[in-house]
Structure formats: C-alpha cells, structure tokens
Amino acid sequence: MSAAAERRPLGSRIGTYAIAFAIGVVYGTVATIGHRHALEVFGIAIPWGLVAGLVGVGALLIGIRLVAGGRGAATAAAAGxxxxxxxxxxxxxxxxxxxxxxxxxTVWAIGPAIVSVLVVAWPSLPPRTVHRA
Structure with a gap:
C-alpha cells in the first residue's frame, strides 16, 4: 500500500474499493457482451471485440491504479x-x-485474469527526485 493510501481513513478506502469493484463489474459485463464482435477482411475474421475488451481491461486497471494511488483499488476492479x-x-x-x-x-475466459495479474503485480516505480545544481 502506498504512503498516501495509508493516510486515508478506513471508510474512504472501503468506499474506493467498492466503487472500483462496481466499475469492474460494469466493464466486465459490457466487454463480455461485446467480445464476440469480429470484422472480416479478405475472408479472415479479426476479433476486434476481443482485442478491444482485453486492451480495455488493461487500460481500466492501469487508470484505476494510477488515480487511486495503489494496488488495492486496482485489485478490487480486477476482482469485479x-x-x-x-x-x-x-x-x-x-x-x-x-x-x-x-x-x-477461451481467450476471453482467461484473458482478463491474466491482464489483471500483470497490471496489479507490476512493480511500482520509485518516486522521482529533483536534483538541483
């Protein structure tokens, strides 16, 4: 947990996790409905719904992790x-x-879990320090 997240009250953190979980549920529902969309080009089916869904899961979790300041909210959204x-x-x-x-x-059934693990487990970068001459 980040230092900023530790300073927030428990109720605030629980509320953040609940909202993140709800956003994850909504996105998971919409993306599951749309994951079968495909575009046929020269007889080859391109599953753009699947690609958009997996990229969207990654973008959602990265965004929540950056905005909420830690892995907790991203984990809640991933669980949703x-x-x-x-x-x-x-x-x-x-x-x-x-x-x-x-x-x-099959890719849609396991893909969001793999993307979620990668985003949540990705190491945090250390804060940058400004060196003045």
Missing part, C-alpha cells in the same frame, strides 16, 4: 471484472451462453 466474466461464462437458465466455446471464448 474477473468475477463477472466467470459468472457470465456459465450457461444461463435456458442453456444460452454469452461466452461460447472456441478460441475467442
């Missing part, structure tokens, strides 16, 4: 995204699925 993808990958009551079998579905 990964939990939502996991729940929506299960068959619904009528047997319908949002994450179909195949390469795109």
């Amino acid at each position: 995204v990964v939990a939502t993808v996991a729940v929506l990958a299960l068959p619904g009551p009528g047997g319908s699925v949002l994450v179909a079998d195949g390469v795109v579905g």
Whole structure:
C-alpha cells in the first residue's frame, strides 16, 4: 500500500474499493457482451471485440491504479471484472451462453485474469527526485 493510501481513513478506502469493484463489474459485463464482435477482411475474421475488451481491461486497471494511488483499488476492479466474466461464462437458465466455446471464448475466459495479474503485480516505480545544481 502506498504512503498516501495509508493516510486515508478506513471508510474512504472501503468506499474506493467498492466503487472500483462496481466499475469492474460494469466493464466486465459490457466487454463480455461485446467480445464476440469480429470484422472480416479478405475472408479472415479479426476479433476486434476481443482485442478491444482485453486492451480495455488493461487500460481500466492501469487508470484505476494510477488515480487511486495503489494496488488495492486496482485489485478490487480486477476482482469485479474477473468475477463477472466467470459468472457470465456459465450457461444461463435456458442453456444460452454469452461466452461460447472456441478460441475467442477461451481467450476471453482467461484473458482478463491474466491482464489483471500483470497490471496489479507490476512493480511500482520509485518516486522521482529533483536534483538541483
């Protein structure tokens, strides 16, 4: 936890984590619905929905980590995204699925978790100091 995050009151940190988790749930829902979009160019299907979804997960978590000042909020958002993808990958009551079998579905089922681990585990850079002559 960063020094700035340690100085904030517990209620403020819990609120930040709750909001980050909710944002992760919303993004995970929207990206899961859109991950199957593809553009066909010269007979080759380009899964732009999958690429946009994974890049979006990374951008969301990096942004939250930078704005919130630590790994805690990014971890909460990552938990929201990964939990939502996991729940929506299960068959619904009528047997319908949002994450179909195949390469795109498999990459979407595990991709957000891998991106989340990379973003949350990435080491923090030390603060820069200004040296004046």
